[in-house]
Amino acid sequence: EAGVAQSPRYKIIEKRQSVAFWCNPISGHATLYWYQQILGQGPKLLIQFQNNGVVDDSQLPKDRFSAERLKGVDSTLKIQPAKLEDSAVYLCASSLGVTLHFGNGTRLTVT
């Protein structure tokens, strides 16, 4: 089975610019997650989708972050405008049950 696909792998932008990440989950997985992992910390949930509906976005900074999952499959996460503290690895994961399957992430550097 193909894993969770994410692109791009790396992105460098200047503060105040915008950026978008893409995720294609494992086929058939209804639940999709976006996590932010800052260096030295564990992954922090930003948003969780069940099919194309949002289940939890309580930790998503909605003034600058947005995410969508059209048709309940692929998802995009956008940051606009970016801040220095957004530098992190953005991980996408999908699941059928409890076990999450992660992509390799996008490493974002904001300068």
Added chain:
Amino acid sequence: DQQVKQNSPSLSVQEGRISILNCDYTNSMFDYFLWYKKYPAEGPTFLISISSIKDKNEDGRFTVFLNKSAKHLSLHIVPSQPGDSAVYFCAASLFITQGGSEKLVFGKGTKLTVNP
């Protein structure tokens, strides 16, 4: 409010010996616990899990122990191998009624180094 805590940022052991990684949690509503392993430049990969109704789960060299009264779990790796060197994340799962899905909360991770 850190609900899942891994108090040891790093651990170093000799090849062939036992590695013990610890994790504490605060929310008694967690119903499932998982360990993930992460290599540099890769996403976390699932290693082993345990339901809150059990106190032990074993899979080859990996065993997870759960002490619900102490809100503590540990991962034992026996024998440790150099390829086990990675960051290990403890995660706890909470069932979300809305949407009927699980929410995972992660600890900060413990970097394990197994020396040949």
